[in-house]
Amino acid sequence: MKTRMILSFMACFLLNLGATTWRPIEAQCPVCEEKNEFASIGSYGNYIYQWPSKFQYIYWPLTDAHVLYSCQKCYLTCYMWDFRRIPKEKIAKLKEVLSSEKINREDTSFYRDIPMTTRLDVAEKVYKALEKTPDFWCTFYRTYAYHHDSAGEYEKAKQARKKALELAQKLIAENKNPGTDKELLLISGAMHYFLENEDLAKKEFEKALRLTYSEPQREESYNKGFDAYLTELLTEYINNDEKASPLREKGKRLVREQLKKLESQTVEERIATLQKETTFLTVKIYILRELSFFEAQDEKLLPAFVYALKHKNEEIQIEGLKGLEKLGEKSAPAISSLIESFAEASPEVSKYVQEALLKIGSKAIPLLEEALKNDNDNIKKNAAQILQKLQK
Numbered sequence: 001m002k003t004r005m006i007l008s009f010m011a012c013f014l015l016n017l018g019a020t021t022w023r024p025i026e027a028q029c030p031v032c033e034e035k036n037e038f039a040s041i042g043s044y045g046n047y048i049y050q051w052p053s054k055f056q057y058i059y060w061p062l063t064d065a066h067v068l069y070s071c072q073k074c075y076l077t078c079y080m081w082d083f084r085r086i087p088k089e090k091i092a093k094l095k096e097v098l099s100s101e102k103i104n105r106e107d108t109s110f111y112r113d114i115p116m117t118t119r120l121d122v123a124e125k126v127y128k129a130l131e132k133t134p135d136f137w138c139t140f141y142r143t144y145a146y147h148h149d150s151a152g153e154y155e156k157a158k159q160a161r162k163k164a165l166e167l168a169q170k171l172i173a174e175n176k177n178p179g180t181d182k183e184l185l186l187i188s189g190a191m192h193y194f195l196e197n198e199d200l201a202k203k204e205f206e207k208a209l210r211l212t213y214s215e216p217q218r219e220e221s222y223n224k225g226f227d228a229y230l231t232e233l234l235t236e237y238i239n240n241d242e243k244a245s246p247l248r249e250k251g252k253r254l255v256r257e258q259l260k261k262l263e264s265q266t267v268e269e270r271i272a273t274l275q276k277e278t279t280f281l282t283v284k285i286y287i288l289r290e291l292s293f294f295e296a297q298d299e300k301l302l303p304a305f306v307y308a309l310k311h312k313n314e315e316i317q318i319e320g321l322k323g324l325e326k327l328g329e330k331s332a333p334a335i336s337s338l339i340e341s342f343a344e345a346s347p348e349v350s351k352y353v354q355e356a357l358l359k360i361g362s363k364a365i366p367l368l369e370e371a372l373k374n375d376n377d378n379i380k381k382n383a384a385q386i387l388q389k390l391q392k
């Protein structure tokens with residue numbers, strides 16, 4: 001069963017990556033009777049269970065902006081499957097709740113284009129009025145966190161994950177069917193993980209892996225298949241497999257977070273961020289590329305480019321060298337650092353070092369001549385080549 005399930009996942013995944021489709025429908029609002037244009041699910045496949053949102057234990061269509069309908073007149077906002085199933089006795093209460101709501105739809109005629117963050121806030125009030133179960137809320141807040149994360153609203157995402165975690169733990173404590181603890185522990189661990197408590201996450205995952213999923217009302221084949229799926233996901237989490245790593249997801253998020261912070265930073269602050277050990281390489285490269293545009297502040301930029309030159313990562317070295325080349329003669333204080341870098345530089349990087357020294361020009365000659373006496377062959381060879389070009 002396990003192999004078959006995985007194989008069918010794989011086949012769908014390879015053949016049909018991302019091919020979920022939607023079709024237009026019309027639906028009448030149960031609260032105000034307005035006719036709305038919405039979208040309904042056309043097609044999808046098992047591959048959705050392997051998409052990276054699985055690490056937050058939520059799945060398409062919850063990850064898709066089509067999923068949350070919103071009435072254009074009264075703003076009733078809820079999941080597509082609930083829109084036609086609003087209990088009659090709740091309508092008066094919903095009218096009251098929605099009377100103070102207003103979603104600005106000036107530039108968005110189609111519901112899908114209203115930000116998910118806006119719609120989720122209204123949906124939260126709607127579902128409170130509908131008095132949903134803790135199980136519902138646990139999923140709701142994971143979904144809420146997922147969309148706020150994507151929109152860069154990290155604090156709201158964090159608060160929502162705390163709620164989802166609390167609910168999962170409450171569900172575990174009150175669980176009358178220990179057979180389903182495996183799933184709840186996975187959820188609890190995943191929330192710990194995304195709240196950056198990796199040790200606590202790992203403890204939950206390890207506990208979960210020792211259990212077998214079973215729900216008495218379900219058929220044995222379903223329970224077996226689902227148990228295999230949970231085991232696979234838990235194992236991926238614990239092993240931090242590079243290909244499917246949740247860390248990669250987390251990394252992407254942290255990179256986005258760091259890039260967002262840069263927007264409001266001055267040149268000095270950016271240079272300080274560049275030199276921080278906790279700054280991601282992608283972010284460092286981004287800073288270096290952007291710095292080259294601050295031409296008026298050349299003298300401030302020099303230390304940043306020298307820092308990059310001495311960095312152990314080659315891509316960073318190259319960005320620093322491009323910056324030094326652009327500064328031209330003003331890079332003169334970096335001459336000795338440039339010459340020394342030949343000792344360790346790859347042939348690729350050496351080319352950039354040569355370019356930077358050539359741009360500095362005659363000011364580099366005395367130190368280059370001295371370098372001819374250096375013990376390091378690379379330094380000697382490169383210095384000789386540059387001198388030859390400079391003295392032509």
Ligand SMILES: [Zn+2]
Nearest residue numbers: 029032071074
């Ligand atoms: Zn309505």
